[in-house]
Amino acid sequence: MSVVKRVSMIFKAKANKALDRMEDPRETLDYSYQRQLEMLTQVRRGVADVATSRKRLELQMNTLTQQQAKLDGQARKALGMGREDLAREALTRKSGLQSQIADLSTQYQSLQADEEKLTAASQRLQAKVEAFRTQKETIKATYTAAEAQTRIGEAVSGISEEMGDVGMAVQRAQDKTAQMQARAGAIDELMASGALEDVTAQPNDDIQRELDQMGGGQDVDRELERLKGELGQGEAPREIEGSAPGATGAASNGQAGTAAGQPADQPGAGDGS
């Protein structure tokens, strides 16, 4: 076993070297136990850090997904109004978001896997630390310092290996989270600076503004039709038309085109609704 054998030997050597031997071997037990508790704290903190990063990615993914849904809605609305150019623009922006979301999703899954692995590692270490504590007390109660040597060596080398493994896993997870935090931070900054808004928010505004204008116009038209329908039963508009020419001018700003042919009280009602 060449590569594997070398990895094994070197790993064990390093793991054991990490533990300073005390003059009285029984003190080594206490010292090792102290280190184990510290490592348990470290790995738990590691799990929490990974979870925080994962949640941050989740928030970003949600935001981008909402943007995507909004663009989709705009595309539909635009098409419904016969504005294929606007619909195309919205869909183009939507597809731009898709790759961002896919990228975040990959990172998310990777973090999730890390979190599960670290959680399992923390549980394994916890079980070993508890076993070690029991054994430590037994060894201290039963053996003299000289006798204890072998037993201590066995107990300590097994758990030192575990600590080396867990320590490495925590280190790797931290390196990876740091990288992802940096990328997530970059996306947050892009969102804040408005650079990403070229793809999302700001263009949406352009599209949305046009849709709003068109939609608003149509909505008012529809509202007018509805009101006309209601009032049409009483034939009231015609009477008002003749009697209140001043009101028509005042109320028709912005809706001059649609309001012009219709009586003065309708635009007022439309504005209020």
Added chain:
Amino acid sequence: MIVRILGEGQLMVDDSVTAELNELDAKLEAAVNAGDEAAFRPVLTALLDRIRSEGTPVPADSLDASDVILPYADASMADVRGLLSDEGLIPG
């Protein structure tokens, strides 16, 4: 024998698979020596898969040291070289 896959814990593997594992290990060494990342990846994956399928997990509260320690699954060749160097990948 007890095999540790770094990052995954310890597994008890029957000695009867040792020959097969040695074969994969030889391929792994060839890949590492040649600096052949393309050959390295599938061999490492095969080695770990074999251990996972053959092995049974060692109880979490066991304090036994491992006979063999294998690199973690997503280790690059550079990572393996790090494991083989005196410079610690093991913090502290």
